[in-house]
Amino acid sequence: MRSAFYISDGTAITSEVFGHALLSLFPTEFEHHTISFVETIEKAYEAKEKIDKTSNRSGQPALVFHTFVNNDIREIIDRCDAVIYNFLEPFIAPLEKELAIVAKPTAHRTHSIHENSYDNRIEAVNYALANDDGSNVNDYEDADVILVGVSRSGKTPSALYLALQYGIKAANYPFTDDDMEELKIPTFLKPFHKKLFGLTIDAQRLIDIREGRMANSKYASARQCRMEVREVEKLYKKEKIPFINTTKFSVEEITAKILAETGLQRYKY
């Protein structure tokens, strides 16, 4: 199996994300390796040794994806017994021309702390935790969005992802049997109707997830899960709450859809 290395002088997240997107176009398997914080000549030689060994062991040159801006380090990596792809290079000259600005590479640009984004994100994580699963219904004034849905439809991971990645304050509230029987949203949510965003899920997937947590319970029964999903979707439609079905989506996709549909501004940049 061909090895792919994602390396960088910082977190290597850019190399990983981009390299992964690129390799996913090829219908074959790869062995993935990440080497982060290659910030010194010494570490560059360590990385080179690891890459060379991998190439030699497998008899095929490893693929190396990097975003280095430091020339000394880049030159060492370029000498690896591997195929080297510099992700940024093809775009720098065209962008310099278009912007009429010379690129000024500095290390640790992308995933380091900048412009209050860190405080925003930590504050948003604290908010999501304090307002998880209906545990607090008194601070919805501060919410950017309130995720609603039946238990185990994906609210908590989505709220945490919105907080960690985008600094968005997402509360989440689980509809109860009572809410659904009466087919109405609880009184304390009404003033925040515009902030509500619904999640739903296929009944069979919900049964599987709940069985994993509480086997043979009423909570996990087919009858209960089907009823909850049917009623909650009726409620969304009646109350005109935008919603998505999370069954086939990753947390990245769920949250990207929430951002797209609500037009919420992210604080990452």
Added chain:
Amino acid sequence: MRSAFYISDGTAITSEVFGHALLSLFPTEFEHHTISFVETIEKAYEAKEKIDKTSNRSGQPALVFHTFVNNDIREIIDRCDAVIYNFLEPFIAPLEKELAIVAKPTAHRTHSIHENSYDNRIEAVNYALANDDGSNVNDYEDADVILVGVSRSGKTPSALYLALQYGIKAANYPFTDDDMEELKIPTFLKPFHKKLFGLTIDAQRLIDIREGRMANSKYASARQCRMEVREVEKLYKKEKIPFINTTKFSVEEITAKILAETGLQRYKY
């Protein structure tokens, strides 16, 4: 200010991450826009209209960064009144040659659900929440890593990020006054010594954070914060617990350093 658009038929996370890395090389400001889930001809024309309007309004062609693999959609975007950068294109032909495989583009590749990674991540999030802040000290057997440190040194966001991004089960335990006075780790942590990873933080930053939460308290006092930081670092050294200072690092950097130092395997791929 020049506008930059990140667009894709999926979450647009790849375009965002890579475009952001690229633009951070240029010492100027940009107005960032993301258009995700451009999956149909109709949506492509909507995106084109938005981009064209932005270019015309600002009098400067917008920069458009994309990763489209669908030719029909790509052709519409290519006709925008903007400068178009196709991120994947420069690398596809060289990789096809190197791998001797023809690329088979399909939509929604990168940030969709695959290979159990979703279940791993949700399970890890549940684990992190159940084992946050020392709330449960009986399930450390299942932990991949146990983050330790004084209150507000970054344990919770780091544990959640490890779970959401990498499917790593991270518990976190806050050292108390008693633990530090005796300069030893609690009995129930001892069997898991190898899983411990310490966070520390500059005393002044800790004072600022705690003041924001509990102004004028003993908890936020300079004397208390300085003592806690000093003692916890002594404890890490005495017990040979690897640790990092989180003061100047983003949650991406903290977690990338934890992965690099512990050699923990991520489950994302």
